[in-house]
Structures are given as C-alpha cells and as structure tokens.
Amino acid sequence: MTTHRTPPASADARFRHIFCHLDAIARYAARRGSRDPEGIAAETMTIAWRKLPAVPADDPRPWLFMTARHLLMAERRRGGRQAPLDPEVLEGVAAPPVESGDPEVTAALMELSPNDREALVLIAWDDLTPAQAAASLGIRPVAFRVRLLRARRRFGRALEARASAAERARLLEMESA
C-alpha cells in the first residue's frame, strides 16, 4: 500500500504557504538577469508542488531559491553560454546583475567576485537571513557568514575608494574652474 507523506487534503494548504513566495522568486530571477523571471518563478513553484514532501515546511525559502538558481543556470546554458560543469564553479554563475538603483553601488558591486556579490545581494536585496542564504547556496552557515563578512569589507572598501576618487575629481574640477 502506498503511504502519502502529505495528506491530499492538506497538500493544497501547504503549497499555498509555499506559493506566497512566488513574487520573491520572480524578483530574485529578475535581479540576476533572467530573460523570463516569471517563467523561472512558475517553474520553481511547479517543482515545489511536484516535490512537496521534499520542501521544508517550516522555511521553504532557501529550497525555493536554490531551485530557482538551478533553473537560472539551465536558462543560461540554453542561452548558448559556455557553462562550467563543476558545481563549485557554478556557485558564481548566478551572479547578481550589474544594475542597481545607484551607479556607485553598481560599480562597487562589479569590482567584487561573483561569490561576494551573491552573498551581499542575497542578504540586502532578497532579504534572506545568513542561515537561509547559506542553505540556498548549499554551504554551511558559518562558511556563509565568513564569506559575507569579507564581502562586506571588500564592498565597503570599493565604495570608499570610489567616493574618495569622486571627491578628488570634484576638488580638481573646483581648482581648475
């Protein structure tokens, strides 16, 4: 006899709880340059429904982000880009986009490695906790915290360097005027 891990009557309600993250997944895909963020979000939800027993009931967001990330990689491979096969190298594939609402921030982000950018953006833009972000990347929370700490330092330095350069340029401009 087949045993249902999730009773059919409660499956819809449980999936409703997961489905409420549809917008967050679409935004995650959009910020990483997906050509079809809504499609990625819908496919992520379809997989979540199919594999409902495998989705953590208490906090499905890391699972959803990880699935969306894999779909983004597949989208890029279909797009004809050369995709690395090593899963560790793939960590950097779903790097955040280069566009933010602040040109200085965009430029500073682009000075970072893809892994550093991803760590920062998962926290600042996708509103994941460090533990959730670590789970979505498939790494340990401690490792993520170290990565985040160093990414913050590098990002801070990049911002600082750009601000100083801009200030110097402004002073030079004032002197020459």
Next chain:
Amino acid sequence: MNEITRLRRARPDCGELSVDREALFAAIIAQPTDRSAPPAPVRRRRGRRRKLVLAVALALLVVLTAGTALAVTGVIGWHDDTRIISDPVEWQKLYRDAQSKLTMPPGVKWPARTLPANSVTSPLQPGGQAVDISQVAWECYWADAIKRGDASAGRRARAALTDIARHHILVAPEGTSENTAPDGQIDGPVAIYADDGGFEHFTKMIADAAAGDPATLIQSCRANGPVE
C-alpha cells in the same frame, strides 16, 4: 550609513508580476505530485559530547588567542583616522614593510598589489591587506596539509594563524566609524575587524580545525583563496 544599508537602498525595482496568480496556482495543483520525492531533511542535533569538546577547545583558544586581541582592543583607545595616502609607491612600501613582519607558507609568494589609480586610502590599509593575504594563504596551506595528512604542516599553519589572531587583528569597538584606528603606534601590520563576530568566527575556525573539524577552514580557503 553602512554598506548593507546603502546596498538595500540601491535595490532595483523589478515591477509587479503580470501573471494571474490564482490561475497559476490552480494549474500547478492540478498536476500530480511526485510521491517518491524524499522527505525534507530533518535538522539533527549533534551529539552533546561533540558540542562539549568544541566548547572546551573554543574556550581554550579564546584564552590563548582571542583574549589577547580583545584585551588589546579594550586597553587601547580609538580615534577617527583622517590620514590618507594616495601615492602607489608609498602604498607599496607599506605593503612590503608589512610583508617583512608576516609569514607566508613554504612555496607561496606574496602577490603583487598596488593602490589603484585615482584612489586614496588609510596608511593602515596596506598592512591590513597583507594580513588578509597571509591569513588566507595559511588557511589554504592548512587545508591542503589536512588533505595530505601532513600533521607537521598542519601544526605550522595553526601556529601561523594563531599568531595572526594574537598580534595582527584588532577588533574596533562597536559604534566606531569606518575610518577608526587605534591610538598610538601599532607594532606591525594589523587588520581591523568590525565588532560583528568576524573575529570570533576566525578563532572558532582555528579551534574547529584543530579539533578535527576543518570544514570551515576548507570553505574559507575555497571562498577566499588561493593567493595567486
């Protein structure tokens, strides 16, 4: 404004979804589920004994290493450092001076670094960068020693990282500015950490690796190294 706050404010607007959510929900749940899907992993609590061993190891290491750095932090004063350097030659001299007071693993050379054009920085920054580089190099050396089963190399790496934790890392008090610097003359290069747990992560990583759990060490090397 700290960097995360600034990054949050720069969050791009992705607009609203055009998809009909209810129709999508109905279409998805009309599909069959995969009953063979494995259940969600259950978080297992690790044994109390292992926790106890780790706690003791960590406490020992804190006494031996972190205590020194934190004690220094508590004793010395801090101020906003408004000094700047903008000359790459001066930057590289400070970087070389720092190298002479730090160590690198056998066979690993110091990478070439310089101050980017049209940039300014603090005089402490070249030394701090050298500390970071030395730290990552020793982490990778230790991770490699563990893989090779070279206990002697492992001990050497542990001693080098412990020395960095003791003498080359300062934790700035909470609330100080990003340009904070310790008062007085600092002997040797230092990396200044914010008081956000990073130093504790570093010392715990050393303690874990010494206690036979090198996962964080290996991950740190993978994420930050190797030095080119």
